[in-house]
Amino acid sequence: MTSGRQLAYEHLKETVLSDPAMQGQFVNEQALADAIGVSRTPIREALLLLAAEELVQLVPKRGAYIAPVSGREIRELFEVRGMIECYAAGRALELGAVPVEAMRAELEQQRELRGDDDARKFIDRDNRFHAALVHAVDNEMLARSYDGLRARQVRAGVVALFRAADRRDAVLAEHEAILDALASGDREAATSAIRAHLDATQRVLLNG
Structure with missing residues (x-):
C-alpha cells in the first residue's frame, strides 16, 4: 500500500x-x-x-x-540531457540496441495527444520517448541519473508548450528526425537531431 x-x-x-x-x-x-x-x-x-x-x-x-525555473537551471538541465542522450544514442547504435519500436510507440502516443488540453500528458510521453533510448544501453547508473532529471524535464517541457503555441508540432517533427536517424544507424545525424531538439526547447524557455 x-x-x-x-x-x-x-x-x-x-x-x-x-x-x-x-x-x-x-x-x-x-x-x-x-x-x-x-x-x-x-x-x-x-x-x-x-x-x-x-x-x-x-x-x-x-x-x-x-521558485520559477532560472536561466541557469535551464542551461544546466539541457547541457546534462545533451550529454546523456547523445552518449546513449551512440552507445545504443554500437550495441545494436536502439529501441526503435518502443520509441515509435511513444511518439505515436504523443502524436495522439497533440490536441489534448493536458500539456503534462504530452510531455510525459516526451520523457518516455527519450528515456527509452537511455535505458536501452543497459547502464543502471546512467539510467538512474537520467531518471533523476524527470521532474525538471517535465516542468521545463510543460512551460515550453505554454510559451510557444506551435511547440507541440515542432516537438513531434524533432522526435521524428531523431527516430529516423537512429533507425538508419546514422550516429552523427542522431546526435545532431537530439541536440537540435534540445536547443530548440531551451531557446523557447530562455527567450519566452
Whole structure:
C-alpha cells in the first residue's frame, strides 16, 4: 500500500511542480492535503524530500515555495540531457540496441495527444520517448541519473508548450528526425537531431 508521504510526494512532483501557474507560488498544504485525502503531516514530509532535491524552497513561517525555473537551471538541465542522450544514442547504435519500436510507440502516443488540453500528458510521453533510448544501453547508473532529471524535464517541457503555441508540432517533427536517424544507424545525424531538439526547447524557455 502506498504511504501518505509517497502519495503526496508523487502528486507534488508529477502534478503541482509541473503546473506553470505554480511557479512563484507557495504550496497550500491544507488544500493539497484535502485534494489527496491525507493529513498535513505527509504533505510536510514530502515537501522536505523535495527540498532536499532542490525542487522547492522551504521559507520559515511561509512554507514551501516553488521558485520559477532560472536561466541557469535551464542551461544546466539541457547541457546534462545533451550529454546523456547523445552518449546513449551512440552507445545504443554500437550495441545494436536502439529501441526503435518502443520509441515509435511513444511518439505515436504523443502524436495522439497533440490536441489534448493536458500539456503534462504530452510531455510525459516526451520523457518516455527519450528515456527509452537511455535505458536501452543497459547502464543502471546512467539510467538512474537520467531518471533523476524527470521532474525538471517535465516542468521545463510543460512551460515550453505554454510559451510557444506551435511547440507541440515542432516537438513531434524533432522526435521524428531523431527516430529516423537512429533507425538508419546514422550516429552523427542522431546526435545532431537530439541536440537540435534540445536547443530548440531551451531557446523557447530562455527567450519566452
